[in-house]
Amino acid sequence: MIKDNQKYFNILQRIVDVLVIAGSYIFAWYLKFESPFANIDPGTGVLPMEVYFLAMILIVPGYMILYSLSNLYTSKRVSHVRHEVAGIIKANTIGLILFLGFLYIIKQHDFARSMILAFYVLNITLSVLSRVLIRRILRSFRKKGYNLKHILLVGYSRSAEGYIDRIMSNPEWGYHVCGILDDNVPRGTLYKGVKVLGDIDNLEIILPENKLDEIAITLALADYDRLEEIVGRCEKAGVHTKFIPDYNSMIPSRPYTEDLQGLPVINIRYVPLTNTVNWLLKRLVDIVGSIFAIIISSPVMIVSAILVKLSSPGPVIFKQERIGLHNKPFKMYKFRTMELQKEASEAKAWTVRNDPRVTRVGRVLRRTSIDELPQLFNILRGDMSVVGPRPERPLFVEKFREEIPRYMVKHQVRPGLTGCAQINGYRGDTSIRKRIDYDLYYIENWTLSLDFKILFLTFFKGFINKNAY
Secondary structure, eight states: OHHHHHHHHHHHHHHHHHHHHHHHHHHHHHHHHTSTTOOOOTTSOOOOHHHHHHTHHHHHHHHHHHHHHTTTTSOOSSSOHHHHHHHHHHHHHHHHHHHHHHHHHTTOOOSOHHHHHHHHHHHHHHHHHHHHHHHHHHHHHHHTTOSOEEEEEESOSHHHHHHHHHHHHOGGGOEEEEEEEOSSSOTTOEETTEEEEEOGGGHHHHGGGOOOSEEEEOOOGGGGGGHHHHHHHHHHHTOEEEEOOTTTTTSOSSOEEEEETTEEEEESOOOGGGSHHHHHHHHHHHHHHHHHHHHHHHHHHHHHHHHHHHHSSSOSEEEEEEEOGGGOEEEEEEEOOBOOOOHHHHTTOOOOTTOTTBOHHHHHHHHHTGGGTTHHHHHHHTSOEEESOOOBOHHHHHHHHHHSTTGGGGGGSOOEEEOHHHHTTOOSSSOHHHHHHHHHHHHHTOOHHHHHHHHHHIIIIISSOTTOO
């Protein structure tokens, strides 16, 4: 069982880390003082080698404590490698600051700062590489059926099926679902090879056998009256227990909780951009970004305006009502790409493939997304953001709010020129439900770095739109 081996993996990981920390420090010393690239300033004090190596007595255990405090020795089966990298960088940065502070306190000015910096870079690099290598080795073993974590599900529900789906899709996680216990689904029922073994009371027989690494409680909402009893049984048996709620469609993947005098309160929707600092940062980026983009794209917009004017009678800029932040309507700007038509007929329909209303110039502008460039002025005005969910017309907002769960959540942030859905291919005549899934992910997980990532990917995925007619 994995719980019998986990302590040995942790010991092995600590041994590897000790070797990496010590090796990085020794190599940094070699580069500074003994290598062909050694750079020792004449006239400065050079400490004996023994002093540098004695410092390892402080550095190695100190860094091991920092690694432990940064949760680098907890299970990483399902976590992304970026979280481990972030932990390593955090621990090493704190270690660097503490060590430099210690040298300042003891007034040791001759300890080579460039060597400490080299150690910082080397230790981060080698620690990341060693952990990535260990991850790959372990995941390779798990794919082959070794080092598995055996799990029993208690309750047959949507969350149970979703849990099984994800485990089946990721064999490298090393999870094996032994079966399901449920009072309402017949014994022998199969879901993707996982069998219902019996009713929940069979826990009394299964738990004493001590063959499970985890119990996952996946009760249906109707059975939550048994939750406290089941948790009590599992904890009494000393088995690690996790709870996977059957209402996950109603709460975000990373719920925001509050402590109300000891009573935990889960917010149904946490939107980082409701934070004033986050809002100001994003607005500042929008203003600076839109001004810069207007200046850079002005030659393209001037040429496009001339071509639109020559292609057919009518205004160069097309203004259309869209729904924005807090469900407020605004006029969104585009280069006109269609023949002039009555507003009533235009508002009722999507543009379809080979739409006769689209001009020849308009077809090119739509395909290349150049028709969207006037929205930079919407961004400058504050109607839109550079990155965010795409705004929709009032008619379709009313339609989708009734048909698609959580559709209106997208209006808790400013609509964007580009967005998470767009870089994943959901533009034009594509699934609205999929778009909303990506929009909700963006809204709940917003960071400034995510905005920059979406902007970067827009240059490679977002401009040429095969679904724009």
